[in-house]
Amino acid sequence: MASSIHDLARHLNISIGTVSRALNGRADVNADTRQRVLDAAKELNYSPNQSGRSLRQGATHSIAFMLQPHPGDQQYGEPFFIPFLIGLQGRLAESGLDLTVVMGAPGDYQQERLRRVVETRRADAVLLAWTRREDERIDYLTEVGFPFATLGRSRTGGKAYPSLDLDFEKAGADAVDRLVARGHRRIAAIRPSLNLNFGYLFLDGYRKALKRHGIEVDPALIADGFINEAGGYQVTPRVMLAKNKPTAIIFNNDAMALGGCKALAEMGIRPGQDIAVTVIVDTPLCRYFSPALTAFRPALEPMGRRLAEMLLASLPAFAGPEGPRIIREVWPLELIARDSD
Amino acid sequence: MASSIHDLARHLNISIGTVSRALNGRADVNADTRQRVLDAAKELNYSPNQSGRSLRQGATHSIAFMLQPHPGDQQYGEPFFIPFLIGLQGRLAESGLDLTVVMGAPGDYQQERLRRVVETRRADAVLLAWTRREDERIDYLTEVGFPFATLGRSRTGGKAYPSLDLDFEKAGADAVDRLVARGHRRIAAIRPSLNLNFGYLFLDGYRKALKRHGIEVDPALIADGFINEAGGYQVTPRVMLAKNKPTAIIFNNDAMALGGCKALAEMGIRPGQDIAVTVIVDTPLCRYFSPALTAFRPALEPMGRRLAEMLLASLPAFAGPEGPRIIREVWPLELIARDSD
DNA sequence: CGTTTTTCCGTAAACGTTTACGAGAACACA
DNA sequence: TGTGTTCTCGTAAACGTTTACGGAAAAACG
Structure with missing residues (x-):
């Protein structure tokens, strides 16, 4: 069931190093053998073990979104975030990243949960919402040098991180x-x-x-x-x-x-x-x-896409050839005139 | 920043094996040294690398929820799921599990996404929603023997998996x-x-x-x-x-x-x-x-908690002493009389 | 005091990858 | 033929854990 890179190597009678290089599209592998590896991978239904990759690469290939339901009407939550998450996940998936939604208890300040995510290295970056005027989460993340982006701005000063906010x-x-x-x-x-x-x-x-x-x-x-x-x-x-x-x-x-x-x-x-x-x-x-x-x-789904893009642009591993960039944007809100005014 | 088990061992002049055992609360470690390890862990701000644990244990300590927005009104999504997710995550967190929300594009049948989650072993189990009468996702998961539970029932026959549905x-x-x-x-x-x-x-x-x-x-x-x-x-x-x-x-x-x-x-x-x-x-x-x-x-948040519990009860690693159990429940819906009838 | 049991800990392998390094073969060139 | 270059691949280490195994020291027991 769980075929590993060793299985491929044994099956093809080549070394695991070559298999890995072939799969990762490195240059120093013969076109023939690459094709054979690719075929065998398909045949044996191989797909790489994420834990193995993560451990070796020091990257989890996943982004954590800290979803913070507000205290109050427990019966239903934040419809706001669903389309946003759709856009977010769509863009992240295109870059091979997973979206982990870390959901706190309502009313909890999620500082503790954030620490856990960061310290156990469960994600390569985090996304914050409901930014506060002075935001200790932003302080913490910049202090420990953990990559992040925010939905919403904050006054928390002098720090460079991608943010997308509404005007x-x-x-x-x-x-x-x-x-x-x-x-x-x-x-x-x-x-x-x-x-x-x-x-x-x-x-x-x-x-x-x-x-x-x-x-x-x-x-x-x-x-x-x-x-x-x-x-x-x-x-x-x-x-x-x-x-x-x-x-x-x-x-x-x-x-x-x-x-x-x-x-x-x-x-x-x-x-x-x-x-x-x-x-x-x-x-x-x-x-x-x-x-x-x-x-x-607000244009929620496009915002999700865009924020994902901005986060990616700030990460060395995903930035374009010109290197990582910190983008901050403020998006307009569209007036929908109805009957109440 | 990232202190490992080796750092602890070096700091205390003991072996990493002992450190690991102390941390994991095994019996064969002196009470003294255990305490010293725990203290050092706090001092050095240690927390275990999840990728390392996952790789060694063959478990990711996370559950994937396949969130499937329906095609249609894109502007806003499924308010339904947020409180459900809150309950879900709350219970999972109590058992040290993360919740990964895998969000598909609206209208996509998520079979492909499901395969990816399973094959790359990104989660220890998955949770399905929007069950269909005949559900190929259930077929697939039972066939490959991957643990799962469903929100909703299905006619897909003869298979034993935990499910929680509304009546x-x-x-x-x-x-x-x-x-x-x-x-x-x-x-x-x-x-x-x-x-x-x-x-x-x-x-x-x-x-x-x-x-x-x-x-x-x-x-x-x-x-x-x-x-x-x-x-x-x-x-x-x-x-x-x-x-x-x-x-x-x-x-x-x-x-x-x-x-x-x-x-x-x-x-x-x-x-x-x-x-x-x-x-x-x-x-x-x-x-x-x-x-x-x-x-x-529906009582969404309790349902989330309960489904998490049922899923855990079905997993050998989390089940109680009597071993894993398959629980299926059907919950009532409460009539809220208003003005439209 | 000798023997057995218990307590505690170190060693080393293993999980599945990626990648630095080096080596052999083939080739080009003079 | 000798030298240098290019392709291609194998070797082995490393990432951070957990854990089976064995052994030394301590304790228990006769």
Whole structure:
């Protein structure tokens, strides 16, 4: 069943070294013998043992994605990541790499899990998501010199690593622009607490756009909440109690928006009629909610592909002839106008 | 950085054999030296190289989950699997196993990918989902004797492997019972084409329940469609054109239900008012759709845990003292009554 | 004190690869 | 013929573990 390189060698009456070289396409092997080796490999159904390769080469040929479900609605998780993972895996597979999804318990900070992956050398590189403003995972990985890339940026300073992020700043500004154009002047912003970086970017865009329109930023219209439905439910009433009630709310997260709409409904306020609601990262939920939520949509699958590519470009073993490069990109979010604003 | 067992041995002036035995908790090592080894391991930040262990032991200490996104709505994928994966990974981690998610391209039958995983010995066992009525993956794995378990059953006969499935038959029957109790007699059933096994189970339950109520099964009220939104959209009008129009529809899939509701809306038929709609596998979309869809909900995270446990119980290396056991379970779906019926 | 048992540890092989090194054969060239 | 070059391949070490085996020292026992 498990045929090894020795079996091939014995079968062909040549040395294992030659077999290996033939299989790996090295130059110093006769075209004839190479063909014979290849044929025999097919015949004996040979495929290399990964553990053996890994041990010898010091590379595992796999990339770890640290998937971190958020605390909260346990029943269903992050639909966000599936198409992203599809793109990711597709590109990695093209380079012969596996994708290992390391899933932490919800709410765990995954620092420990990350250590384990790195120290047991289970992956050649890791991919981080949900980057925080100051991110200790990034500190750790740069300190120990382990290759990685991130979905999302971080302020964690001066370090060179590939990252792909969405332009939350522009989305925040765009959302404001649109609402202002529709006559709104009192626009609330609700974003996740913790120090997830995209919450800051979003708020920056929001603030700048307001100023650009000559609208004063009212702190009473800005609130942080736990990044799930309960968080949105809990925090939304707070901005509705501002002295100057908002006529529009921008949610920085779909789950929070759903919780917020629930709170609004209980207050007798109808999104799309009594108040305008915009959400920054679109998910299928936004589309099917009633009213359908106007939202900003990322191109998830292409992002997965691209981030894989950027990671590969940063790895000496996979970089092109010009050597490894650190690429950082910020991708736009596309406005999907629906019925809630 | 990467301290090996040799480093420990040199540091303590003992042999690597003793170090290994101490680390692995074998009996034949002095309590003193064991403690010294453990201390040194902590001090030198040692953790074993997985490739080395794998090679020697012939085990990778990781389980592969073959995640197969369905063709169709690429924008967002299977929210279904995330909580399932959380439970899975949680249990596997407790036994020192990693979870490798092997993601195929949508629509690809993953037979090839499966071969690769098996032949390169990248995992000690695999987990299959979306089981089909006749499933060639199961044939292949049993033939080569590779350990596996499935989420879902299959008719593929006579083989012994752990499986955990949902009771689609009962859910189908329950759905009918409920609708009949509410006065419906003409109940349509829409399920996925392909030969996904749960579609058959569902239909069995549906048929049996109808007969039990003395209602004749009308073939014009049963339709197959592609298992995504477009499929539901396309196929739903067909049952609505039956001579005896249905007053209720049971969808066997959430995405198809959403597409179906879209089609209904375009025909001026309002779910929850003009027609009753029930969906068999609940997702967050059902909850947020308007009207909120009555649906049958699985306990995804516990299912993940349990399937991991069942898989482990079937593996000699992890089974308890009574030896490996093949466990098969069928879990109930919980009815979540909402507004659509 | 002699013999047997137990405790503990070192030695070395093995897992399946890749690769540096060197050597033989064939060939080219003067 | 002698010398140098090019092709091709075999040898053997190495990656980091685990583990079967045997042996020395200590303990137990008569």
